[in-house]
Amino acid sequence: MTQLRVNGEAAEIAATTIAELLSERGIDPGARFLAVAVNGAVIRRAEWTASPLTAGDDVEIVRPLQGG
Amino acid sequence: MSKHNDPLMIAGTALHSRLILGTAQYPNQQVMLDSLEASGSELVTMSIRRISLEGYSQSLVDLLGDRVRLLPNTSGCVTAKDAILTAELAREALDTNWVKLELIGDRETLYPDVEQLVPAADELVRKGFVVLPYCNDDPVTCQKLADVGCAAVMPLGSLIGSGRGLGNPAAIELICSRSPVPVVLDAGIGTASDAALAMELGCDAVMINTAIAKSHDPIRMAAAMKSAVEGGRLARLAGRIPKRTFAEPSSPQLGLVGT
Numbered sequence: 001m002t003q004l005r006v007n008g009e010a011a012e013i014a015a016t017t018i019a020e021l022l023s024e025r026g027i028d029p030g031a032r033f034l035a036v037a038v039n040g041a042v043i044r045r046a047e048w049t050a051s052p053l054t055a056g057d058d059v060e061i062v063r064p065l066q067g068g
Numbered sequence: 069m070s071k072h073n074d075p076l077m078i079a080g081t082a083l084h085s086r087l088i089l090g091t092a093q094y095p096n097q098q099v100m101l102d103s104l105e106a107s108g109s110e111l112v113t114m115s116i117r118r119i120s121l122e123g124y125s126q127s128l129v130d131l132l133g134d135r136v137r138l139l140p141n142t143s144g145c146v147t148a149k150d151a152i153l154t155a156e157l158a159r160e161a162l163d164t165n166w167v168k169l170e171l172i173g174d175r176e177t178l179y180p181d182v183e184q185l186v187p188a189a190d191e192l193v194r195k196g197f198v199v200l201p202y203c204n205d206d207p208v209t210c211q212k213l214a215d216v217g218c219a220a221v222m223p224l225g226s227l228i229g230s231g232r233g234l235g236n237p238a239a240i241e242l243i244c245s246r247s248p249v250p251v252v253l254d255a256g257i258g259t260a261s262d263a264a265l266a267m268e269l270g271c272d273a274v275m276i277n278t279a280i281a282k283s284h285d286p287i288r289m290a291a292a293m294k295s296a297v298e299g300g301r302l303a304r305l306a307g308r309i310p311k312r313t314f315a316e317p318s319s320p321q322l323g324l325v326g327t
Contacts, residue, residue: 007118007119008118027119032127032129032130033127033129033130033161033162034119034161035116035157035158035160035161036157036160037153037156037157040149040153042153042156042157042159042160044160045160060118060153060157061118061119062116062117062118062119062154062157062161063116063117063119063127063161064114064115064116064117064127064128064129064138064140064158064161064162065114065115065116065117065128066090066091066092066093066094066100066114066115066128067090067091067092067113067114067115067116067140067141067143068090068091068092068093068113068115068141068143068228068277068278
């Protein structure tokens with residue numbers, strides 16, 4: 001298990017990649033309009049299956065919502 | 069004159085509506101979509117937020133479809149770092165390099181933090197973004213934002229969500245007269261006359277959310293704002309008469325009965 005932060009909250013995950021993390025959280029990695037950053041840098045969708053997650057990473061998973 | 073002969077050009081893109089619409093605060097999603105239809109807007113703003121970790125539901129983007137261009141914002145950001153990351157996430161999520169840059173300096177007034185705004189805009193322009201910054205109604209700030217390459221400037225009429233209209237119309241008119249890039253009046257619109265006034269003063273467009281979404285009848289207000297923006301734009305192009313101190317009779321003065 002890896003300890004890191006997901007959307008500002010401490011999390012312990014089995015996933016080792018972003019794609020696995022999304023699946024573990026019940027989010028379809030193929031869903032449109034998602035974006036992910038790790039440690040303040042955007043990780044392109046094409047890299048979600050390869051880009052490794054390591055202990056202490058700070059992960060942001062976002063999507064567009066209504067806004068003004 | 070058809071409005072289609074008078075498009076708003078932002079970064080080489082022609083927009084045939086001069087009304088930019090926010091998508092928040094509507095009673096429900098269907099009213100928002102119907103209001104969007106009634107407004108005629110072709111450019112709508114969205115926010116970027118952390119996804120609920122409980123799962124993923126249908127995105128608003130799916131419903132907006134291909135009929136409008138999306139303008140993600142960095143609303144709520146108080147640091148340049150967070151605003152820039154939000155813009156980069158928006159570009160990845162929505163496949164657009166357009167961003168409405170908001171950098172808030174004070175949570176009570178939601179006033180822009182100009183000191184951070186100009187360098188953040190500069191950095192985003194350098195990263196290839198089309199930057200539309202929410203900013204003060206200050207000609208110097210607007211000029212600096214244009215100088216770093218912003219595609220438009222979005223000075224506030226009054227505080228976000230306040231509905232107080234244009235607090236300083238003279239400043240807005242001054243900004244419009246000098247700006248090398250389109251001026252979009254953002255924030256503070258309360259009703260249709262505010263939108264018309266902004267256009268009459270020379271604004272190239274207005275951005276409205278709360279005044280439509282929180283009105284008693286959003287769909288009707290959206291139609292009112294559409295008319296107001298078009299009317300204000302036509303009046304601006306037609307050229308208003310100068311203001312006078314005393315009356316100037318409109319009827320002929322010769323041939324008055326009884327003289």
